[in-house]
Amino acid sequence: MAYDRADVDALLPLQPLTFHVLLALTAGDRHGYGIIQDVDARTDGAVRLSAGALYRTIQRLLEQGLIIEPQKPNVPQGDPRRRYYRLTPFGRAVARAETSRLALLVHLARSSGLVPETS
Amino acid sequence: MIRLYRALLRCYPSSFRMEYGDEMAAVFGQELRRAAGPVARLGVLLAAVADVVPNALAVHWEILRQDLRYTARTLNHARAFALATILITALGVGANAAAFSVADFVLLRPLPFPESDALVRLCEGPRTGAGWGCMNELSPANYRDVRNGTTAFQALGAFTGASMVLVGGGEPLRLSAAVVTADVLPLLGVPPLLGRTFDSTGAGGQDAGGVVLGYGLWQTRFGGDPSVLGRTVNLDGTPREVIGVMPAAFHFPTRDVQLWAPLVLREEDFADRNDTYLQSVGRLRNGVTIERAQAELAVIFTRLARDVPESNAETWFSFFRLRDGMSPRYRLMLTVLCGASLSMLLLTCANLANLLLARAAARERELAVRAALGAGRERLVRQLFTESVILAVAGGAVGVVVAVLAVPLLGTLVPTTLPIAERPGVDLRVLAFAGAFAGLTGLGFGLIPALRAGGRTGFAALREGTRAGGGRKQRLRRFLVTVEVAVSVALLACSGLLINAVWRVQAVDPGFTPDGVLTLRSELPLPKYDSLARRTEFYRTVLSQIQAQAGVTGAAYTSGLPMVMTGGIAGVEVPGREVRPGRQEGVSVRWVTSQIFEVLRIPVLRGRTLEDADAADRLLVAVVSESFAERYWPGQDPIGMTFGVRDQDRMVVGVVGDIKVRGLERTSEPQVYLPIDQVPEGFGGIYLPKDLVIRVTGQAAPLVSAARRIIRAADPDLPITNVRTMADVVAGETATRRAQLAVLGALAVIALLLAGVGIHGLLAYTVSQRSQEIGVRLALGAEPSGIARLVLREGLVLAVVGIVPGVAAAYGAARALNALLFGVSPGDPVTLLAAAGLGLLMTVAGSIVPAWRAVRVSPVSAMRAE
Numbered sequence: 001m002a003y004d005r006a007d008v009d010a011l012l013p014l015q016p017l018t019f020h021v022l023l024a025l026t027a028g029d030r031h032g033y034g035i036i037q038d039v040d041a042r043t044d045g046a047v048r049l050s051a052g053a054l055y056r057t058i059q060r061l062l063e064q065g066l067i068i069e070p071q072k073p074n075v076p077q078g079d080p081r082r083r084y085y086r087l088t089p090f091g092r093a094v095a096r097a098e099t100s101r102l103a104l105l106v107h108l109a110r111s112s113g114l115v116p117e118t119s
Numbered sequence: 120m121i122r123l124y125r126a127l128l129r130c131y132p133s134s135f136r137m138e139y140g141d142e143m144a145a146v147f148g149q150e151l152r153r154a155a156g157p158v159a160r161l162g163v164l165l166a167a168v169a170d171v172v173p174n175a176l177a178v179h180w181e182i183l184r185q186d187l188r189y190t191a192r193t194l195n196h197a198r199a200f201a202l203a204t205i206l207i208t209a210l211g212v213g214a215n216a217a218a219f220s221v222a223d224f225v226l227l228r229p230l231p232f233p234e235s236d237a238l239v240r241l242c243e244g245p246r247t248g249a250g251w252g253c254m255n256e257l258s259p260a261n262y263r264d265v266r267n268g269t270t271a272f273q274a275l276g277a278f279t280g281a282s283m284v285l286v287g288g289g290e291p292l293r294l295s296a297a298v299v300t301a302d303v304l305p306l307l308g309v310p311p312l313l314g315r316t317f318d319s320t321g322a323g324g325q326d327a328g329g330v331v332l333g334y335g336l337w338q339t340r341f342g343g344d345p346s347v348l349g350r351t352v353n354l355d356g357t358p359r360e361v362i363g364v365m366p367a368a369f370h371f372p373t374r375d376v377q378l379w380a381p382l383v384l385r386e387e388d389f390a391d392r393n394d395t396y397l398q399s400v401g402r403l404r405n406g407v408t409i410e411r412a413q414a415e416l417a418v419i420f421t422r423l424a425r426d427v428p429e430s431n432a433e434t435w436f437s438f439f440r441l442r443d444g445m446s447p448r449y450r451l452m453l454t455v456l457c458g459a460s461l462s463m464l465l466l467t468c469a470n471l472a473n474l475l476l477a478r479a480a481a482r483e484r485e486l487a488v489r490a491a492l493g494a495g496r497e498r499l500v501r502q503l504f505t506e507s508v509i510l511a512v513a514g515g516a517v518g519v520v521v522a523v524l525a526v527p528l529l530g531t532l533v534p535t536t537l538p539i540a541e542r543p544g545v546d547l548r549v550l551a552f553a554g555a556f557a558g559l560t561g562l563g564f565g566l567i568p569a570l571r572a573g574g575r576t577g578f579a580a581l582r583e584g585t586r587a588g589g590g591r592k593q594r595l596r597r598f599l600v601t602v603e604v605a606v607s608v609a610l611l612a613c614s615g616l617l618i619n620a621v622w623r624v625q626a627v628d629p630g631f632t633p634d635g636v637l638t639l640r641s642e643l644p645l646p647k648y649d650s651l652a653r654r655t656e657f658y659r660t661v662l663s664q665i666q667a668q669a670g671v672t673g674a675a676y677t678s679g680l681p682m683v684m685t686g687g688i689a690g691v692e693v694p695g696r697e698v699r700p701g702r703q704e705g706v707s708v709r710w711v712t713s714q715i716f717e718v719l720r721i722p723v724l725r726g727r728t729l730e731d732a733d734a735a736d737r738l739l740v741a742v743v744s745e746s747f748a749e750r751y752w753p754g755q756d757p758i759g760m761t762f763g764v765r766d767q768d769r770m771v772v773g774v775v776g777d778i779k780v781r782g783l784e785r786t787s788e789p790q791v792y793l794p795i796d797q798v799p800e801g802f803g804g805i806y807l808p809k810d811l812v813i814r815v816t817g818q819a820a821p822l823v824s825a826a827r828r829i830i831r832a833a834d835p836d837l838p839i840t841n842v843r844t845m846a847d848v849v850a851g852e853t854a855t856r857r858a859q860l861a862v863l864g865a866l867a868v869i870a871l872l873l874a875g876v877g878i879h880g881l882l883a884y885t886v887s888q889r890s891q892e893i894g895v896r897l898a899l900g901a902e903p904s905g906i907a908r909l910v911l912r913e914g915l916v917l918a919v920v921g922i923v924p925g926v927a928a929a930y931g932a933a934r935a936l937n938a939l940l941f942g943v944s945p946g947d948p949v950t951l952l953a954a955a956g957l958g959l960l961m962t963v964a965g966s967i968v969p970a971w972r973a974v975r976v977s978p979v980s981a982m983r984a985e
Contacts, residue, residue, distance in 0.1 A: 031142070032139075032142045032143070032145075032146055033145065033146045033149050036146065050166065050167075050170035050174075051143045051146040051147060051167070051170060051171075052143070052167075052170040052171045052173070052174030052175070053170065053174055054146075055135075055139040055142065055143055055174075056174050056177060056178055058139070059135065059138070059139070059178070082142070082145065083142055
């Protein structure tokens with residue numbers, strides 16, 4: 001899928017929730033509840049996605065083309081009744097661009113001595 | 120619990136719910152399963168509520184934003200359509216809001232007094248019960264007897280109008296005042312803003328020298344200073360103490376009254392029952408109906424007629440609610456206006472529907488394509504809904520502007536006889552109603568295409584190609600167009616009849632020549648001018664100086680201008696003629712100086728006019744009008760005849776033409792002119808000569824300042840008011856009619872234009888739909904003129920189908936407003952034909968462009984499109 005640098009930049013910065021959803025999908029296709037659980041686990045329960053917020057985000061990501069609903073989800077024991085979501089290359093690019101943006105920010109913060117070095 | 124959650128999901132738009140509802144319910148189910156115990160489950164449910172509601176709102180908002188963007192885009196493409204829709208809605212909403220605001224203000228709304236339904240007016244009236252409002256005034260004795268004899272009233276008071284001069288603190292000011300008994304202000308129920316009203320401890324009480332100010336006077340003359348209470352003001356040369364100030368919204372008995380002085384009736388005032396100058400206002404006791412009070416009054420007046428037949432044999436009473444003290448003509452005029460506005464609203468809705476239907480037909484393909492591409496029906500409906508609401512709101516907003524601009528124009532339709540403010544505000548309820556009506560039409564017809572798009576037409580519309588849309592919808596549009604034609608023709612015809620009536624009124628010969636006559640008022644205050652000699656000196660001084668001015672051909676004083684003062688009616692005794700105690704045979708008496716007939720150009724038919732030599736110590740004389748002579752001495756020479764008027768016997772020395780004292784549209788009493796030097800001693804008040812009339816040859820304006828200077832030199836304390844020309848006075852006679860007509864005429868013209876636009880739109884659409892057919896016909900050798908005829912004929916059929924019921928409706932409406940037609944027949948053929956002709960003309964005008972376009976259809980391109 002062809003996409004422009006400008007298209008990617010137009011979506012930045014991402015809202016934290018959106019970023020979490022994209023992160024949850026980088027490892028593979030997941031359904032909605034799977035995303036909620038994944039985000040929960042990844043952040044040690046610090047971020048709890050609610051169903052309403054999640055599906056609003058999903059609707060927007062679908063419209064923007066960052067994720068799709070695959071015909072055949074690529075999961076070991078998929079539940080055929082559930083709807084799965086997959087990151088598109090464009091979505092991956094957006095997530096990567098957001099990561100770079102955040103990394104740069106962190107770098108800037110560190111070099112000004114704001115954030116303590118971690119081991 | 121899951122079911123509860125599913126119900127909760129209804130907050131979302133259905134498109135979203137159908138897409139994600141099951142998933143969300145599944146997530147919710149899993150969370151429930153993880154939760155241990157009922158308390159935790161309840162927590163999950165509460166969290167779900169807190170989650171769903173704001174998120175659902177956000178989803179709605181996103182859709183609305185999309186729709187608004189889309190609407191802005193589509194309307195930008197269809198700017199003419201958007202503009203037409205908004206303007207039409209605005210006109211319909213605005214005209215209705217304006218007309219009904221005034222009507223509600225004048226006819227329906229309770230008067231601004233607490234429990235105003237119980238307020239009634241009482242006056243004397245003819246036994247026939249004819250007329251409206253106060254037919255004659257009450258004598259103090261009759262007022263006293265009614266007051267003592269009745270139990271129906273909680274309170275009953277008397278008042279009379281007066282005119283007073285306020286001196287001090289600036290120019291002398293002539294004020295309209297009301298002299299009221301102590302009961303009047305309290306029974307109206309409006310407490311004073313400051314101080315108190317008159318004490319009811321009895322006649323000649325402590326407040327006999329008090330005065331209550333109106334809010335306007337208090338503001339303008341006293342700067343709204345609260346310390347005005349207790350201050351002494353000079354009124355007509357008498358010092359009076361300010362005891363109270365009434366609030367701004369208080370008007371009584373009419374809105375021009377600016378102050379109230381106490382009316383104290385003394386024993387001698389009750390002597391003469393023929394001396395009628397009081398009006399009465401009362402508040403009915405709780406639970407007493409107006410009918411019961413009426414019956415009680417009938418008993419009292421019957422008894423009075425028996426006990427004092429010499430004065431009361433013919434006396435009955437006028438009794439009505441304070442609310443109803445207005446001429447039935449106002450009621451009718453306003454009703455007509457409301458009818459016209461309602462027709463306009465109908466027309467607006469028809470036109471709006473027509474526009475939207477045309478647009479729907481044109482968009483059918485677009486919608487079908489969108490439906491085919493997967494747009495849900497709910498989304499399409501919602502999209503069109505947004506579009507219609509936007510149009511309706513914009514139209515309504517412009518309509519408010521129209522209403523705000525139009526209401527002041529209708530101010531002349533507020534009768535001066537009601538105690539209400541001059542200008543109504545725009546009624547928000549009416550505005551909301553008219554807006555809702557137009558909005559619903561917009562919504563209804565705006566949604567039709569969406570509802571159809573979701574139905575069977577889905578693919579049929581695509582397949583049908585450009586010839587989509589026909590049949591039923593076309594019939595509906597035809598019907599709407601004929602309604603438009605009918606309404607506009609009816610409005611045109613009614614306006615035409617009323618225009619005829621105004622022309623007829625304006626053509627009435629007033630009996631005098633108003634052009635070139637300047638008039639102003641300088642009322643002589645009593646008791647300063649109690650003496651006849653002093654008054655005469657004043658008149659002589661002023662008149663001789665004004666007559667000496669360049670450009671003045673004559674000047675005179677009169678006790679009342681025609682069409683301005685309609686009162687001054689007196690009974691007449693003629694030797695050898697039976698005296699009737701009633702007042703039906705009154706004559707209009709004016710005290711005048713000698714040049715009045717020259718100035719007003721009232722023709723002298725026989726004998727002489729009045730002269731300066733007709734002094735107090737000479738023979739008492741009179742000049743009478745032609746109808747006076749005809750009434751009392753038919754077929755005889757009236758010169759030298761004598762008659763009694765105002766307790767004096769007088770000899771007729773001249774006969775002049777009749778004038779329309781009471782106005783162009785009313786029957787006037789015969790007139791009697793008496794010389795100012797022969798005013799009986801002690802006679803005065805509003806019947807003294809006060810109006811100066813000047814006939815000028817050139818410009819009137821420079822003479823105003825000269826007249827002011829001359830009068831000020833004669834008496835610096837005299838206020839000069841009512842400066843205007845007699846031509847303005849006569850024009851004022853038709854002012855309410857013209858205001859009503861202006862609105863009605865404007866509505867009719869707009870209606871006609873709308874109908875023309877409607878016809879044009881319909882035919883243009885038909886032609887564009889049938890362009891292939893027309894192309895084929897042309898290719899097969901049809902004459903272009905035949906094609907044009909085809910289109911024109913369709914237009915004409917629509918016109919005729921609309922015009923016939925339109926004319927019938929106009930005739931029906933005109934019969935209802937017969938009282939306003941001033942003798943013009945409701946079926947006046949010229950007017951009705953003219954209206955029908957205009958309707959037809961508009962149809963033809965609306966059909967020409969489509970016909971031309973039909974002729975210009977290129978057979979080749981039309982066939983290629985196929």
